[in-house]
Amino acid sequence: MSKKYSGIVVGGLIVLAIALIVAFIKWILAIAVFGGGIFLVLAGMQQQNNWVPQWAKKFSPGTLLTSGILISFLGIVFLSSLFVSAFSPDEKNSSSQPPKTVEELNSEAIPIKIADKFEADENGQVKIYGKTEPGALVELYQSSSSVANEIVDNQGYFSFEVDADPNTTSEYQVKVRKDDKTAEKRIVVVGPTNHAIQLVVDTSIKTTKDQTTLEGTTEPGAKVTLRLDNKVLASKKADSNGKFEFTIPTSKSGSFTLTSEKEGLNANTATIEVERVLSAAEKKARYKKSCKNISYKRLKKNPDQYAGERYKARGKILQIMEGLGQTEMRIAVTKDSWGYWNYDDVIYVTYDGTTDFVEEDVVTVYGEITGSYTYTSIAGWTITVPGVNAKYIEK
Template identity: 35%
Template sequence: MKKGMVLLTGFLLAFSIFVVGCGKESTTTNSIQLSVDDTNIQTGETITATIQGKTEPNAKVEITYDPVGMGYEEDIKKLETTANSDGNFSQDVDWQTDYTLIAKKDNNKSKKVVVTVTHSDAAKQTIDKNNTENEQNYKDNAKSISYQMLNKNADTYADEPYYIKGKVVQAIEESGTTLMRVNVTEDENGYYDDTMAVIYDGYTDAVENDIIEAYGTIYGNYTYETTIGGEMRIPGLNAESINIIK
């Protein structure tokens, strides 16, 4: 009797494993087609490029890329488009980087396809022209908005274009963002005073005591905790670019 019970228990256990295994197999995704017209494309004069391809009709196409280029998960951006009834899709992009595509429909998905986008000569000329115009605009605005005006209440000038040149007092990188304190007023002896916070969405090689210039928009009042537990309010800058001078 006990032997029969052991055999029955073993049979039921084997059957349950078979059922579970079949259940897992039934949820396995099947690969669907995904192809692109070109895996290496260039941006045009407007600094955009169009990724085009074909997949299953009405499938979703996810496009991920890393604009910072450091490989951190928190920096990954995602675009999404939908193929038409013929399976054709297109997506405009404007970063010079690798884009990873994957198509999904129901419980099925495709293999990944990588498209590399680079800037054409025409795009580079447009970028240089835009940078020159923007830099001059930032510098002109910085002349009309003094540090004393910002220090009084930087919130008044939030989102205004701005330019600073100064000495890095402290630089911290965390979760894809760089935060620096920079002294922006140089006296006749070469010493820097008047501290601003510089917030940059990305990483920079700038470290303490480097002289930098930064272009961006005024953040407003930035408050941080001091080493003795108090709070300090200083003007802030959302930097779009940071250049190390020395």
């Protein structure tokens, strides 16, 4: 062989050797580590033999043996990991792959052709249909409950009819089975669109009247029903402009319901909260009614015992003083056996505001007892009498 071709061969062998070294570098390193450990173990056991190099003879046999065992063990671990990696199943084909979807399983099983969504007609009727293998059993489920089933005809067609409520969306499952093959498909059923009827009415009413007019608007011709405690009070049709009105009892607070209905539309219900507010005259009458008469002897004995109680008394004004928007009065509230007002049986009345009354007027006081009231008379005497904070003073 000429020198030219010998060089090419040698070069090729060198390249092949480098490629093998690169490809098997992990194996070479692992074998080298294991072999180095075995060498140290043998050198420790036969340290005096001529084949043991001089550098190894500088260490004690125990050091060589211990080091050799550790390095050999590392080599074994390295080689074991390489064997496991080389001969374990491919990860791409391992069982760690995610589970197959229903669609993927279906592609490997019985074929089924069906739409993803079905819409109801205006009456809420829905026809679900599809195609699969002739003779297969098709079952329709909703929330794990069987709705219907049938055997597919000889052309592979099947269909079901279900009802759907207005303004709803429901999910169904279509399951197909034939022999050992199965398939499943999820579908959506959409109910008819049915808009709610318009209803506009004041839902919060405050009134001082025993009867109040309730007005509102809805769809023309709609039936409007008024209820109180689930009892129908009245029912009428809205006029051509959709207007309606009711006279409702409002002598006390309560909740009314108003429902508007019309064919082709969803009914609409409103709750009307009525708060009966007392008029000034009613408040005054109720307050006066709540005040009670207390004999002066009992009241004089211990005014503090009655503090906070509502009280009514009629008597003669002995003294009246006004100032800074406030009125104070001394009123005799009992008469002697001759029919004259007893100036010793007196209450001390305070009132926020001024009045047209003068001394010697006879008035009726409605108010709240404040307890004992002590004042100094013109003569310098300290006098204690029942005190009353008046709400109303009348002739």
